[in-house]
Amino acid sequence: MRRVLTERRAFFRTLLPILTMILFMIGGCGGSPPPSIQQKAKPSLPKKTELAKVVEKKEAEKEEAEYTYNPAGKPDPFKPFLQLTPIREPSRAPLTPLQKYEISQLKLVAIISSPEGNIAMVEDSAGKGYFLKKGTLIGKNDGKVTKILKDKVIVEEVYLDVFGQTKTHEISILLHRMEEGGES
Numbered sequence: 001m002r003r004v005l006t007e008r009r010a011f012f013r014t015l016l017p018i019l020t021m022i023l024f025m026i027g028g029c030g031g032s033p034p035p036s037i038q039q040k041a042k043p044s045l046p047k048k049t050e051l052a053k054v055v056e057k058k059e060a061e062k063e064e065a066e067y068t069y070n071p072a073g074k075p076d077p078f079k080p081f082l083q084l085t086p087i088r089e090p091s092r093a094p095l096t097p098l099q100k101y102e103i104s105q106l107k108l109v110a111i112i113s114s115p116e117g118n119i120a121m122v123e124d125s126a127g128k129g130y131f132l133k134k135g136t137l138i139g140k141n142d143g144k145v146t147k148i149l150k151d152k153v154i155v156e157e158v159y160l161d162v163f164g165q166t167k168t169h170e171i172s173i174l175l176h177r178m179e180e181g182g183e184s
Helices: 002-029 035-041 048-064
Strands: 107-112 119-123 129-132 143-148 152-160 166-174
Touching (some): 107 152, 119 143
Antiparallel strands (some): 107 119, 119 129, 152 166
């Protein structure tokens, strides 16, 4: 019994401040503003017919102001920002075996120095070898061998950037040196 009484007292202790606050809020809401504020706050309302015209105008504007998206001249937001697009000229000539590989799939295994110019040898993943001279077409992105140095081959790819400008990208294929005692 004593426990029930203490629980009821605790309930009323929490309820009493809440009820007091509600009464003060209700008491503060009643009454009207002083006459000076009442006169200033009362704007002149338009007649019902004018009000109906204004509402009809706003509804008509809402119907006309429906937004439609026009993608003309805007970039596609779902395409990558930096996309290297190779420039391909339509050609009837079949692709050489070197043009069917990505440059990263080829391994530079030898460079031969000669008075006419250096010649390089690359291997594909199957171990098949190909000779490169200056001007040889290589890679899927229309790459072209521009330089054959004593330790690397430089391939240049031409592509269009996002803004439609022609850019060149140089790729170096480094010579893999054989270490003592076996292959690298």
